[in-house]
Amino acid sequence: MIKKVAVIGAGIMGNQIAMQVAIHGYEVVCYDLSEKMVEKAAEFSKGWFEKRIAKGKMTAEDADAIQKRLIFTHDIKIAGTDADLVIEAVSDVVAIKKAALSQMDQITPEHCIYASNSSYIVSSRFCDAVKDPSKVLNVHFFNPALVMKTVEVVKGPHTAKETFDAAFAFVKSIDKTPCTIEKEIYGFVVNRIFSALTREACYLVDMGIASPEDIDTAVKGALGHAMGPLETLDMTGIDLEYSVYMEKFRNSGDKADLPAACLATHYGKGEYGRKSGKGFYDYTK
Numbered sequence: 001m002i003k004k005v006a007v008i009g010a011g012i013m014g015n016q017i018a019m020q021v022a023i024h025g026y027e028v029v030c031y032d033l034s035e036k037m038v039e040k041a042a043e044f045s046k047g048w049f050e051k052r053i054a055k056g057k058m059t060a061e062d063a064d065a066i067q068k069r070l071i072f073t074h075d076i077k078i079a080g081t082d083a084d085l086v087i088e089a090v091s092d093v094v095a096i097k098k099a100a101l102s103q104m105d106q107i108t109p110e111h112c113i114y115a116s117n118s119s120y121i122v123s124s125r126f127c128d129a130v131k132d133p134s135k136v137l138n139v140h141f142f143n144p145a146l147v148m149k150t151v152e153v154v155k156g157p158h159t160a161k162e163t164f165d166a167a168f169a170f171v172k173s174i175d176k177t178p179c180t181i182e183k184e185i186y187g188f189v190v191n192r193i194f195s196a197l198t199r200e201a202c203y204l205v206d207m208g209i210a211s212p213e214d215i216d217t218a219v220k221g222a223l224g225h226a227m228g229p230l231e232t233l234d235m236t237g238i239d240l241e242y243s244v245y246m247e248k249f250r251n252s253g254d255k256a257d258l259p260a261a262c263l264a265t266h267y268g269k270g271e272y273g274r275k276s277g278k279g280f281y282d283y284t285k
Contacts, residue, residue, distance in 0.1 A: 001084070002026070002085045002166065003026065003027060003084055004026070004027045004028075004029070004083050004085075005018075005021050005027070005028045005029075005084070005085045005086075005087060006028075006031060006079040006083040006086045006087070006104070007021070007028065007030045007086075007089060008031055008032075008079070008086060008100050008101075008104060009031075009032055009088065009089035009090040009100075009117075010031070010037040010038050010040070010072060011032075011037065011041075011089065012144075012237075012275070013089045013141065013145055014032070014041070014087075014117075015030060015041040015044055015045065016143075017087055017117065017141055018041075018045075018070060018087075019048065019145075020145055020146055020174055020175075020176075021174055022067075022069045022070040023066055024173060024174040025069070026069065026174075028069060028070050028071070029071045029072075029073060029078055030072050031074065031075070031079035032074055033074060034074065035074050038072045038073060041072050045067070045070065045072070046067070048146075049063040049066070050063075076103060076104065076107060079104070079107075080107030080108045081107055082109065083104075083107075083109070083112055084109075084113070085112065085113045085114075085115060085166075085170065086101075087115045087116075087117060087139065088101060088114065088115065088116045088117060088118075089117040091243060092118055092119055092121055092243055093243065093247055094121060094125050094251075097116065097118070097121070097125075097126045097129070098126045098128075098129040099129075101126060101136075102129040105129065110131075110132070111135075112135065113137075113163055113167060115136075115137060115138070115139035115167055116136070116139065116140075117138075117141055119187075119191055120186055120188075120244050120247075121186070121247070122138060122154070122156065122184035122186065123136050123137050123138045123154070123156045123159070124156050124157060124158055127156065133158040134158060134159060134160035135163050136156065136158065136159065136163070137153070137154055137159040137164060137167055138152065138156065138188070139152070139154075139167050139171065140153075140190075141176075143236050149175075149177045150177050150179060150190070151171045151177065151179065152178075152181050152190065153167055153178045153179065153180055153181065154181040154184060154188060155180070155181065155182055155183065155184075156184050157184065168180070194229075197229045198229045198230070198232070199260065201215050201219075201229040201230055202230075202260035202261075202262050205262045206261045206262050212281065213281075215228060215229070215230060216228020216229065216230050230281075231280070233263075233273060233280065234279040234280050234281055234283075235273060235274055236273070237272050238266045238271065238272045238273050238280075239267060241259070242259045242264065242267040245259040245260075246258075262280075266279055
């Protein structure tokens with residue numbers, strides 16, 4: 001039975017996943033190597049609960065009880081000790097994931113399950129970082145994790161049925177909608193479809209066919225999407241998209257896997273989207 005959950009990575013995704021889990025009654029420790037990231041995550045969490053109380057969407061008593069179940073720390077021992085489930089939410093780079101999981105595996109109990117929130121990379125690429133790969137799988141949340149209901153739960157060739165079943169049940173228990181992915185594939189389902197759309201949108205920008213605004217307007221108006229592909233990249237992070245393509249290129253050596261020119265340009269300028277104040281759109285105005 002899952003009682004305590006450790007989340008590795010206190011960025012936007014890790015922080016919100018940790019909050020969602022705590023809201024639904026679990027003891028949660030959100031861990032990051034960086035003290036600064038831990039402090040930012042704790043500040044965001046505190047502010048989010050204060051806004052919920054102010055809007056009458058949560059009582060102060062309930063918010064206080066949830067926050068008592070949620071710990072932010074840069075001490076890996078506090079996170080890993082007695083953890084029944086570890087949710088990895090670090091950068092989508094295999095070497096970083098392996099290091100994070102290996103370090104945590106030295107502390108967690110033998111029964112602990114490891115769920116990777118990777119956006120693209122299948123868990124068979126890094127499951128050997130822990131002693132028992134049968135306890136590793138992909139459990140992919142979407143940004144913002146406090147809002148988006150869908151979670152992809154992926155059956156890896158190494159993943160035990162018991163591991164998958166436990167992860168699937170856990171996702172349901174935190175008021176999310178789990179979608180079974182029967183086989184591993186790079187990008188799973190949603191991001192494969194999304195990447196096809198964003199790749200084409202970036203190509204249109206690079207070729208000067210249309211502006212980001214007009215591309216997004218066309219997609220929203222004609223295809224019925226709530227957000228355009230370039231608006232979505234600004235929300236999820238251009239730095240993340242760039243890193244995903246670079247990791248794929250490092251693995252394949254195929255220049256077709258390199259990031260689009262517009263992504264590389266924004267990344268080089270530190271324009272990551274909403275988080276930095278500028279991306280395809282300017283959020284400072």
